[in-house]
Amino acid sequence: MNRFDRPAAVLSRGIGKVTSAALGPYQTAFIRIGFSATWLFFLLRELPNRHELYGPDGPWSWDLAHRLISDNEAFTALMWSDGRFWFECVYGLAIVSSALLMLGWRTRAMSVLFMVGALSVLNRSVFVGDGGDNVIHLMAMYLVLTRCGQVWSLDARRAARAARARGERFPEPDAVPGEAPAAAPVPAVRDRIGPVLWWVLGLALSVSTLLGVLTWGWALIFWTIWLAHGVWWLLGRNAPDSQLRTLFDVVANLLHNSALLVIMVEACLIYATAGWYKIQGSRWQDGTAAYYPLHLDYFSPWPALSQLLSANGTAVLLITYGTVIVQVAFPFTLFNRRVKNVLLAAMIFEHAMIAVLLGLPFFSLAMIVADAVFLPTGFLRRVGGWAARARGGLLARTRDVPGQRSGSGSGRGSGSDGVYGPDGSDEVHGPDDEGAEERSPQRGFTPRA
Amino acid sequence: MDGYEQGCGAGGQPSERRTGIAALSPPYQVAAALVLALLAVATCVHLAMVFLHVAPANTVSKRHGAAVDEWVYPEFEQNWKLFAPNPLQQNIAVEARAKLRTADGKVRHTGWHGLSAQDGAAIDGNLLPSHTQQNQLRRAWDYYASTHDTRNRPNGMRGELSEEYLRRIVVLRIGRDEPAEDMLHVQVRSVTTNVQPPSWSGEKLDSKPVIRQLPWWTVTSQDMEVRDR
Structure with a gap:
């Protein structure tokens, strides 16, 4: 198992790895929470302005959008009817689905609804969007393909409880993906909500297909997802140890790992493009570029602060060059764990500054979340631990429920890694498999993340 | 394995x-x-x-x-030329005025409404600027400018859409200040001012604003819906 292995052995080990596990469970869970939270905050922020931005009678009227979308064929459920009520339904669906995806409730189904909501709203009015909307738009589609509810989700907690009910002390990491659409294979606890959700979504899909509002491409995609989840549920119930069930698992892992790779490359492309085009600009070369956005009326919510920051020529030069260096260098630093982490911290800091200084909070938040796909597992688990402790503290203060804790989570790592597990039992992934990855940073592509 | x-x-x-x-x-x-x-x-x-x-x-x-x-296209479209190759170095302020029908049947001309200035004021001190303040008008003007030639002729369907869009934004915004009267015509202009280069650079740019004035547009009854929502 060292780097001098024959290429064939390396290849076969790689294939074994990408087929047997959905890699980066913490990273994908983090971006699931991050993107859905960003989108949720955005929708809530624009709640008072929703009619003006996306409604049928706004400046970009239903009729204008219809003429544009007939031409470019973008997907948006808001074009299915120009009624006020339908608009409220879709906007409401976007809010609810992002909240539930954030919590990891029926993650697979919610990720699809999240995509439907995000694409519907964003494609409805493309001319009010910015880079942040663009990131959300892309990631909403990629998230559908990932098993992003393996940890830090209500699904994972339910799966862990079901495993306990079956008498398994520790759920096997590979047996409980914790995000089956309808139900994880849990014969001990009968799941009713999952099948009901599946039938309801199937009905909605049938209606939209019969009404002819879906293009054939989207109809194919939605029906494939719906059928696959139904078959997955049946297999989990009737033949959990069958070869076909394992094949499904392998395909799901492959889809997840491909999508994760695409998400990572997408993040690199964003930085590479932003950096490389900057190099060509005279203002980025003469070191004054950072001065200008701070003096644009549309991007200076704090003019006094902007003046102060741009008063020193050398400081502006350093920020200007630093931005270009970091953006251009980022994709290459992925080959070195330590440098990568330093750059990540720098970029997250810069985006936090942009959020406030340029008045771009949602764009910055989306970019920070995209960066987070490269954060180390150990760090993410620690963040999860803090979150769990903060939540536990809050709960203890607000309500006193003695005797509610099962106590079975003791002795498992910190026992509070999961955001949602007051009993410390929501951990689907044992500390073993992740710990191993942490200690051998040169292997595979999750360790670097 | x-x-x-x-x-x-x-x-x-x-x-x-x-x-x-x-x-x-x-x-x-x-x-x-x-x-x-x-x-x-x-x-x-x-x-x-x-x-x-x-x-x-x-x-x-x-x-x-x-x-x-x-x-x-359409779902994977993306543009990451963020402030690149050069950041915008001009403040483009969109202003508009209208001809209104007063209660006694006369036509009244309004003064120029500084719509971008209103946006700027709304963004000042705002931790969470709305897309209605930061993107709507700014990007609508970009869209118009990029789909029209210098003599304001549209480059096809998208150009026509951008004109109607900009007109409806203007009707909505001016309608907020002048809600009582019927709007007959609107006119839009952009006032572009260079951001002066930093003092240490020694560069000096012309500080005189460049004005681009569009022709008067007739407001349709459909446009008025946006105000009467």
């Missing part, structure tokens, strides 16, 4: 249980291998297409531009 995942986990049980593709019997392994190959190809093609989409026009993207566009 079997047991690799478990075997090297520190403290993990030395399980011989096969996982992933190794757990499958030969026919299923073939199916899994096919899926793997398919996904590998699809991933590579997708990444190549997106790369060609965001990269500058080059030998390959010029030759296969149609295929790239076909793949990328």
